[in-house]
Amino acid sequence: MQNIVIGGSAGSFQTVTAILSSIPRNYPHAIFLCLHRLKNVRGGFVEALSLKSNVPICEPYDKDSVMPGIAYLAPANYHMYVDANNQFSLSTEEPINHSRPSIDVTFCSIAKTFKSNAIGILLSGANKDGAVGLKAIKDAGGTVIVQHPDECQVKTMTTAAIKITEVDHIMFTNNIIDYLKNLK
Amino acid sequence: MFEDPDILTFIRTLRDYAGYDFSNYSEKSFLRRAEKIMMDYKLDIHGLISKVKSDRLFLEKVVKDITVNTTELFRDPQVWHAIKYRILPRLASKREINIWHAGCSTGLEVYSMIILLNEMGMLHRCHIYATDLNTDVLNTAKAGVYSYRSISEFLENFNKVLCENPYNFDEHLVVTHEKYFDINKVKDTFKIKPEFLDKAVFKKHDLVTEPNPFDVAYDIILCRNVLIYFNTILQNKLFIDFWNYLDPFGSLVLGIHESIIGPPSAKYEKKGLIYNKKVF
Numbered sequence: 001m002q003n004i005v006i007g008g009s010a011g012s013f014q015t016v017t018a019i020l021s022s023i024p025r026n027y028p029h030a031i032f033l034c035l036h037r038l039k040n041v042r043g044g045f046v047e048a049l050s051l052k053s054n055v056p057i058c059e060p061y062d063k064d065s066v067m068p069g070i071a072y073l074a075p076a077n078y079h080m081y082v083d084a085n086n087q088f089s090l091s092t093e094e095p096i097n098h099s100r101p102s103i104d105v106t107f108c109s110i111a112k113t114f115k116s117n118a119i120g121i122l123l124s125g126a127n128k129d130g131a132v133g134l135k136a137i138k139d140a141g142g143t144v145i146v147q148h149p150d151e152c153q154v155k156t157m158t159t160a161a162i163k164i165t166e167v168d169h170i171m172f173t174n175n176i177i178d179y180l181k182n183l184k
Numbered sequence: 185m186f187e188d189p190d191i192l193t194f195i196r197t198l199r200d201y202a203g204y205d206f207s208n209y210s211e212k213s214f215l216r217r218a219e220k221i222m223m224d225y226k227l228d229i230h231g232l233i234s235k236v237k238s239d240r241l242f243l244e245k246v247v248k249d250i251t252v253n254t255t256e257l258f259r260d261p262q263v264w265h266a267i268k269y270r271i272l273p274r275l276a277s278k279r280e281i282n283i284w285h286a287g288c289s290t291g292l293e294v295y296s297m298i299i300l301l302n303e304m305g306m307l308h309r310c311h312i313y314a315t316d317l318n319t320d321v322l323n324t325a326k327a328g329v330y331s332y333r334s335i336s337e338f339l340e341n342f343n344k345v346l347c348e349n350p351y352n353f354d355e356h357l358v359v360t361h362e363k364y365f366d367i368n369k370v371k372d373t374f375k376i377k378p379e380f381l382d383k384a385v386f387k388k389h390d391l392v393t394e395p396n397p398f399d400v401a402y403d404i405i406l407c408r409n410v411l412i413y414f415n416t417i418l419q420n421k422l423f424i425d426f427w428n429y430l431d432p433f434g435s436l437v438l439g440i441h442e443s444i445i446g447p448p449s450a451k452y453e454k455k456g457l458i459y460n461k462k463v464f
Binding site: 059060062063075093 | 212413442443
């Protein structure tokens with residue numbers, strides 16, 4: 001099982017929706033989504049993502065176990081970690097890069113836990129959150145993909161990542177989708 | 185469970201020198217906090233251990249740094265709606281109501297409760313208790329003075345909880361911020377009005393090692409986003425402790441992404457976001 005973690009902020013919603021609507025039912029891998037959203041927009045996000053998704057979307061509870069074929073969305077206002085025993089761990093520690101959930105936090109945790117079985121994907125966004133985390137995934141032996149900055153509504157996040165990491169692929173949404181569909 | 189011998193020594197030292205037991209903290213979360221402390225003070229684990237042994241003030245600082253302090257005004261409005269429309273109406277006929285905020289941090293949840301109870305005309309019948317391990321946050325809680333900038337984003341939640349009724353969209357009340365707070369945007373201060381300051385009893389208490397801090401049975405225990413820092417063994421022990429401390433038909437309110445999954449789940453009935461004590 002591969003562990004795909006997707007980080008995004010401003011301008012990433014459509015890409016995430018496109019990915020989730022293209023991934024087949026009973027997908028054999030686990031998907032983790034760490035997306036910035038407005039702090040007071042708590043509800044409705046799962047529903048909005050679920051509309052077109054083929055895989056179930058859930059905001060995990062603390063100490064839930066990771067299962068394949070589910071897209072786990074970092075709950076609003078919590079950092080989301082995945083521990084070595086394949087359990088989620090949530091925390092309300094300080095925001096990182098002004099963000100909670102922080103993409104760096106989730107990416108670093110996925111890197112540490114899944115090492116070469118981790119795939120990090122960073123999408124459009126307006127701050128630098130995620131760059132350090134993507135590097136951590138690469139350094140731990142995982143695969144890292146960045147959405148092509150030309151396609152990003154806001155390219156701060158992706159260019160920050162490309163600057164500090166030799167990424168494996170710089171891809172447009174369609175290629176990211178093909179990559180994930182063919183993932184063994 | 186912790187395995188690293190240095191970390192075990194560190195935890196033992198904290199227990200022997202400060203009386204706090206972190207051995208059942210969530211391993212990852214404890215290590216993250218310890219790493220952050222070592223980075224902040226430029227110490228390695230051995231340096232950290234010897235400094236907590238020799239420096240009493242540093243020891244206290246470390247204990248405070250390990251515990252996470254987050255609290256917000258009306259965090260998660262849907263939880264407050266559940267308290268407002270599901271729990272409190274059941275208690276409306278009680279002469280005395282006991283409420284405990286376990287792990288209250290700087291007290292914003294406590295003042296949220298006081299405000300809600302006042303709006304519902306129930307405040308005079310309530311005893312509100314609030315505890316935390318960290319005396320710094322308790323002092324802030326008692327003073328009721330915050331930075332306006334840190335609070336302003338939560339005022340929308342204040343409006344949502346107090347003015348809107350999710351079960352009746354036609355209902356819309358007006359509750360002004362000035363009724364409860366003295367706000368000075370220039371000085372960046374946000375103060376709880378004096379008449380609401382002395383409504384709660386704040387006390388230092390260690391959930392892990394100490395029994396019920398007040399000699400009462402509670403109608404509501406709120407312990408939100410505290411147990412996520414503990415391992416399942418300690419979580420389950422506390423779910424049983426809370427069950428023992430609750431009045432029959434009392435309610436436990438957890439963080440919105442926390443749940444009771446182990447054996448203690450049989451002792452509670454989950455109703456939406458609330459866990460009610462099962463007596464039979």
